[in-house]
Amino acid sequence: MTPPRPTRVIAQLPATVPFVGPEVIERRTGKPFLARLGANESGFGPSPKVIAAIAEMAGDVWTYGDSENFLLREALSHHLGVGIDAITVGEGIDGLLGLTCRLFLEPGDRVVTSLGAYPTFNYHVAAQGADLVKVPYADDREDLDALVAATRLAPTRVVYLANPDNPMGTWWDAQAVETFVKAVPEETLIILDEAYGETAPEGTLPPATLMQPNLVRFRTFSKAYGLAGMRVAYAFGMPEIVSLFDRIRNHFGVNKLAQHAALVALADRDHVDNIVEKIAAARHELVATAREAGLVALPSATNFVAIDCGSSQRADAMLAAMLDKGIFVRKPMVPVLDRCIRISVGRSEAMGLAIAALSEAARAVKPL
Amino acid sequence: MTPPRPTRVIAQLPATVPFVGPEVIERRTGKPFLARLGANESGFGPSPKVIAAIAEMAGDVWTYGDSENFLLREALSHHLGVGIDAITVGEGIDGLLGLTCRLFLEPGDRVVTSLGAYPTFNYHVAAQGADLVKVPYADDREDLDALVAATRLAPTRVVYLANPDNPMGTWWDAQAVETFVKAVPEETLIILDEAYGETAPEGTLPPATLMQPNLVRFRTFSKAYGLAGMRVAYAFGMPEIVSLFDRIRNHFGVNKLAQHAALVALADRDHVDNIVEKIAAARHELVATAREAGLVALPSATNFVAIDCGSSQRADAMLAAMLDKGIFVRKPMVPVLDRCIRISVGRSEAMGLAIAALSEAARAVKPL
CATH class of the missing domain: 3.40.640.10 (Type I PLP-dependent aspartate aminotransferase-like (Major domain))
Structure with missing residues (x-):
């Protein structure tokens, strides 16, 4: 029995998904993430x-x-x-x-x-x-x-x-x-x-x-x-x-x-205003860490920071090192953006882990 | 400036919606419903x-x-x-x-x-x-x-x-x-x-x-x-x-x-089993009421009962009477199904109101 065919457009679509979710990665590796900073969620939580x-x-x-x-x-x-x-x-x-x-x-x-x-x-x-x-x-x-x-x-x-x-x-x-x-x-x-x-x-x-x-x-x-x-x-x-x-x-x-x-x-405008301030403060901290690690953080108007690692190869290796440390972060997918790692900002505990992992990855993975 | 045209298919679609929600009716009439039995929701609630x-x-x-x-x-x-x-x-x-x-x-x-x-x-x-x-x-x-x-x-x-x-x-x-x-x-x-x-x-x-x-x-x-x-x-x-x-x-x-x-x-299987029993009991009560009111309730395997009012005109008038009493119910839209009113079952308070309104509507709206 032949299954019914989908439309012509659907038949040609790949089975790829836009983003692999952190839970999916956790199930694959069998290791829960320690910090969730890859999907630009707000670690500061709702009101x-x-x-x-x-x-x-x-x-x-x-x-x-x-x-x-x-x-x-x-x-x-x-x-x-x-x-x-x-x-x-x-x-x-x-x-x-x-x-x-x-x-x-x-x-x-x-x-x-x-x-x-x-x-x-x-x-x-x-x-x-x-x-x-x-x-x-x-x-x-x-x-x-x-x-x-x-x-x-x-x-x-x-x-x-x-x-x-x-x-x-x-x-x-x-x-x-x-x-x-x-x-x-x-x-x-x-x-x-x-x-x-x-x-x-x-x-x-x-x-x-x-x-x-x-x-x-x-x-x-x-x-x-x-x-x-x-x-x-x-x-x-x-x-x-x-x-x-x-x-x-x-x-x-x-x-x-x-x-x-x-x-x-x-x-609850007070909460939003407060969170926006916290996001800005966390962003500044991340930028400072990047600078100390010899990296350039891009200016950001968002709740994440793109950190320039100098090359896509180095960014890939640093990303892998951070994931291995249990830090869920992502990176842009296409040249020349893919020389960056994208880190969402969040609560200080998660940020502390991310900052430590970023610094360590920058030391471990030398520039090309 | 001309707005961009939607696709050919979309351009021909009507602006109608499949169902008018109870909140929409409440806003139109300015009167909140007393019983919500028109959308086959479970008035018995979740576990x-x-x-x-x-x-x-x-x-x-x-x-x-x-x-x-x-x-x-x-x-x-x-x-x-x-x-x-x-x-x-x-x-x-x-x-x-x-x-x-x-x-x-x-x-x-x-x-x-x-x-x-x-x-x-x-x-x-x-x-x-x-x-x-x-x-x-x-x-x-x-x-x-x-x-x-x-x-x-x-x-x-x-x-x-x-x-x-x-x-x-x-x-x-x-x-x-x-x-x-x-x-x-x-x-x-x-x-x-x-x-x-x-x-x-x-x-x-x-x-x-x-x-x-x-x-x-x-x-x-x-x-x-x-x-x-x-x-x-x-x-x-x-x-x-x-x-x-x-x-x-x-x-x-x-x-x-x-x-x-x-x-x-x-x-929570116990809860589901319990609710399914309650639904059956409420259905039986509704069927009995319909019979006493000279109406025929269709056998039902669901959490609602379709009640045959004999003609679409009578069903329309009875539906209007029930809505007017603050009972949210619906009826099928096409002949010959539209001779029925469809009443979801729920908690006894709502059912009591619905049963009273149904009986009254059946008395008030004579068969053709």
């Missing part, structure tokens, strides 16, 4: 108010969550100063990126991103059978001018920009982003991924009211808010675009506790 | 052990959940007696149905389902631009012979069967389902939705080891396990088919608390 709210609501999970995510969207509407119809909530930015690709991409469509940028976006593009054009970074930043040029070279359906950037942690100021957004052709949808927006310096994010028909912006509760495991994020933009998500999204798909946790997290 | 486990893990939600849902799949593997590679976990059956449609359906593909069966499946089929062929129910059951005949009439990519059925609550025994499964052409993927499997009489579900290359079965923690708001379900079948999900699923998409809650829920 105590959020933890209490989850515990308090635990008995209510027999009902589906609100299909319109209304209370959260209402709160986000006040937070951002935009209409509630300008906001849709989804199962993390990963989920929302998948929906966006399904809304706009057909086989053979042209999509522009940066070479080495967020691989989960590429994964969703591949699932639609669209073609990715990858623009190299310039000086470890996404190259805004080159991205615009690529969208103008041939009809382009979607362009992806993360600001601040992942995996390098670099960023552009709001003025540069606005110039970029205005320069992209109107038929090209702009995905502006602001997952790390909360940790960026003032003046990095364009005002929420920056909207145009071809722009959708994405933010998440997974990073500064410390709710990665809850899977809740949002997209915002002009209602004409945002309402399209309602045609295909899983209407009852956002976990009920996630909706409530995000609502409570959003309201 | 106390699950509630405690969620509260205990609440502080850990800063990390992403395991991308392989390993511990849950391992437990399901033991529970079902099938290999772990035969199981994939997703964000509710709704989420898994969406993935299945994306794996197998291209625009114009033929899909067979029953007329009046689960609308969320139809919603996901429409999103792929596939064509739905709808086979009428026979005697309020999905018509297995007619479904097979429809798959044989023209090349069919997917056929959908829910057993037990939703919205009617009727069912076929395992032998009839096996005969059906063997009779469908091998190029047609069979979606066997067993969302209500736990509440069905013994002998309803074919053994988990019933596998063939064109069969995928779906079960959920939303119904008997009382975890609708957590969004966790699984599909199982031959690894060749199940592994396809890894090509497009959101690998870090299942909420961390949901994975853990499902694991604890699966282990």
